[in-house]
Amino acid sequence: MKYVNVAIDNNNDNTDILYTYACEFDEIKIGNKVYVPFGKGNRTKAAYVFEVLDKISININKIKYIDHIDEEISLNKEIINTCKWIRQQYICRYIDSIKCFTPAGSLSKRGKIRTPYKDFEGEYKSIKDLTMEQSNALDRINPFIEKQEYKTFLIHGVTSSGKTEIYMRAIDKCIKMGRTAIMLVPEISLTTQTIERFIGRFGSENMAVLHSKLSLGERYDEWMRVKKGKVKILIGARSGVFAPFENIGVIILDEEHETTYKSDKTPKYDTVEVAIKRAQQNNGIVLLGSATPSLISSYKAEKGLYEKITLKKRYNEANLPEVQIIDMREELKNGNKTIFSVALYNEICNCLDNEKQVILFLNRRGYSSFISCRSCGYVLKCKECGISLTYHKSNNKAICHFCGYTEDIPEQCPECHGKYIKHFGVGTEKVEEVSKKLFPQSIVERLDLDTTKRKGSIDKIINNFKKGKTHILIGTQLVAKGLDFANVGLVGIISADITLNISDFRAAERTFQLITQAAGRAGRGNESGRVIIQSYSPNHYAILAAAKHDYGEFYKTEKMIRSMLLYPPYSDLIQIIISSEEEEEVQLRSEKVVQDFINKAGNKSKKYIFGPHPAPMNKINNHYRYQLLIKCLPENRLIYTQIITEIKLGISTDRNAKYLISIDINPYSFL
Incomplete structure (x- = not known):
């Protein structure tokens, strides 16, 4: 006879404790999914085993028995330990953490295996010689893989510096040692491109895919392929960190700085933290890659918690794109009230004439409007904490989303007393409309949440641009994240101020990251590209540092400000x-x-x-x-x-x- 402590699958804080049951099954182990009688009515409920005991101190005459063990679904000891940690770290229930690891959907009634991306042929790229920087990076990473010793590496590499090749070689080494690998990307839009490359290198039979755009049935079948050991590599978005692998050798987070790695649903976990926790228990490594690492990751590297690897050159030795900042205040003074500066319009014409493609980036977020003077660039900011105020149309007030400070909308600019102070708002849809009018001979497409609601729409838009069918691609941050197109000659950032003036202490960091990432889409082929940044605050340190591709200068300034105000990483x-x-x-x-x-x-x-x-x-x-x-x-x-x-x-x-x-x-x- 054995005894088990289980967490009941019940969404109620009153039952968020471990319950003890007797068990007549000798094969019972930590992580098993079981069914138990629960409550006064002894209703059958699912539960998960957290502890297995040989004896207990309570009165065994009143104890209930496990009905049966689920033969299909089970977790392992490492996962259960991670669930305990998640519950404490993010203040959630046992069952909330468990459901991160268990599959959605169910077994097909027809017994058919649902395999997403089964028709993908893969994108094979011949494995070229590594650059000196790539070789040095792997020389530092490989010893930890070989020794099966935990380590987190922060790979700070400029855009197109060859980080993906480092990821693939680390994964290949782990697989040859009989270990498994998790490869995460921040957006579903990037998943397809990553899958094509990995199929080309490793073959589709060795990979599974997990993300929210799959059907429930597809997610269930992919989960089972991982659980049964049929694959060694998992590619996915944020939730892929919970793949039920054994013996994890490496967990990779590409574009580690992205906010999408932080869950906004219970449990509100940070994917980087979960990845590190799992790697520690598996004696594996974590690779955090970015051209613009989060300030927190850079700070941890500075303090020795991560080992930093720097890649300063693009893999093809191409120069980083030339960046030009346009002062939109001057455009206004010169009578240009359109969304395109003269320089951006002319450069778009030049690109199209030379059969180069154009990306226009505008991160128009739903609740990130701000109040700005178009004459001098002044932005209404909170008198308490210095964060830009957000316009609330319902009560015509300017409100700080951080501390609650409120003030009336001024009739004129407090700085220059100009009359052009108003709610600033241009979205991607308007940019698309204007672009079609100005460039009627060009094919224009838009990539944002409004155009990607249907399944497969993201892949269709990206493939059209990749094949050259689309001449101008307009989008939000979806177009700034890791996409690799060789024929992009120009990236135009319509308004850097939209992210600069969001009500968040990270506004400057997000602006620097998005400008740098968007700029990195240009000149990835054999010719260097151009970037034009339009701004009403052209002298802001984040914009100036991004234009110079100077992460170090930005980090130094931002760290000083965070330290003074006790914002993360100092709290x-x-x-x-x-x-x-x-x-x-x-x-x-x-x-x-x-x-x-x-x-x-x-x-x-x-x-x-x-x-x-x-x-x-x-x-x-x-x-x-x-x-x-x-x-x-x-x-x-x-x-x-x-x-x-x-x-x-x-x-x-x-x-x-x-x-x-x-x-x-x-x-x-x-x-």
């Missing part, structure tokens, strides 16, 4: 959202949460608490929302998360409560 930001159908109730409870936190953490914590204030998106699904933010210094992380866990548990287990609580550690959105 963790903990966001707490309280919501309720009753506005007065949510306000009162938010204030009580703050007071409960102070009572437990001490009066010194007051200066690190911002709010509570109405959340920027104050009402969703008939629920009013209040937000508070806590700056958590490294030495306080454990105690603060313990306190917040206690507060959350008290709220979520109160059957009379008329409100809900949501917690996000280091969120990438403050809406």
Whole structure:
């Protein structure tokens, strides 16, 4: 007779504990999915084994028995340990963490195996000699693969420096040692291009794919291929980090700086952190690659937590693209009120005449509008924390999405007293419309969330551009992430200010990254390309550093600002959202949460608490929302998360409560 402690598949905080059952199956092990009688009515519920015991101290006369073990679905000990860590790290339930690792969908009733990308032929590229920088990188990486010793590497390589070849060779070495590999990309739009290259190198029979655009059936079958050991490589977006592999040799995150690696749904995990946790338990390595590493990753490399590898040259020795900054204030003064500067218009004409392709980038996000003076470039900013204010049309107010500061919209610019101060807003759809009018002989396509809703639409748009059928591609950040097109002669950044003035302390970092990444799409063939940046703030340090391809200068400036204001990496930001159908109730409870936190953490914590204030998106699904933010210094992380866990548990287990609580550690959105 054995005994097991299991987590019940039940979405209720009241049952978020481990329950003990007796087990008559000698083969039971940690990670098994089992079915058990649960509750007063002994309803059969699914559960997952977290511990196997030979004896227990409770009264065995009242103990219940496991009904049976699921023969198809099971996890391993490493995954269960990671689930425990996720529950504590991101303040979620056992079952929330478990469901990250279990498959969506179910077995086909017809017994048919659903294989996505089965018709892909692959993109074979002959393996050329490595550059000196690539060879040096692998010389530092390979010893850890050979010794099966954990290590995280930050590969800081300029765009088109050959990072993908380093990834492939690391994977190849792991596979030859009988180990497995996970390759992650930040956007589904990049998955197809990565799959084609990997099929060309490793063959489709050795790979599985996991991402949210697959059908539930496809996801289930791909999960099972991984679980049964039929493949050695998994390619996917964020959720691919949870692939049920054994003996993981390498986990790779390409474009590691991207915000899409942070989940905005429970559990609100950071993919980089989960990858490192899994690699540590498997004695594997993590490769974080980017031309614009996140400030946090660079800081960790500086402190010795990661080993940094730098690639300064493009693999074909081509020069980085020439970058020109256009001051849109001057364009306005000269009577040009269109979205294209004279320089950008002329360069587009020049490119099209020479049969080169053009990418026009505009990261028009839904709630990131700002209020700016088109005469002098002045932007309304919060008097409390220096973050740009967001225009709220419903009440005609300028509001800080970080601390809640509010002010009226001025009738004239406070800086130059000009009359051109207003809500700034141009989207990709308008850019597409104008481009078609100005360049009627050219084929223009748009790549954003509105044009990629149908399955396969992303691949179709990208393939059209890749084959030269599309002359001008207009898009949001989807076009700035890792896509490799040899014939792009020009990248035009319509407005760098859209990301520069989002209500987020990372605004400068996001601007630098997106400009650099978008610029990196130009000149990837044998000829160097050109980049034109349009801005009303042309002297901002992020724009100037991006134009010079100078990551070091940007990092130095941004790190100094973060240090002064105690933003990450010098603290963790903990966001707490309280919501309720009753506005007065949510306000009162938010204030009580703050007071409960102070009572437990001490009066010194007051200066690190911002709010509570109405959340920027104050009402969703008939629920009013209040937000508070806590700056958590490294030495306080454990105690603060313990306190917040206690507060959350008290709220979520109160059957009379008329409100809900949501917690996000280091969120990438403050809406």
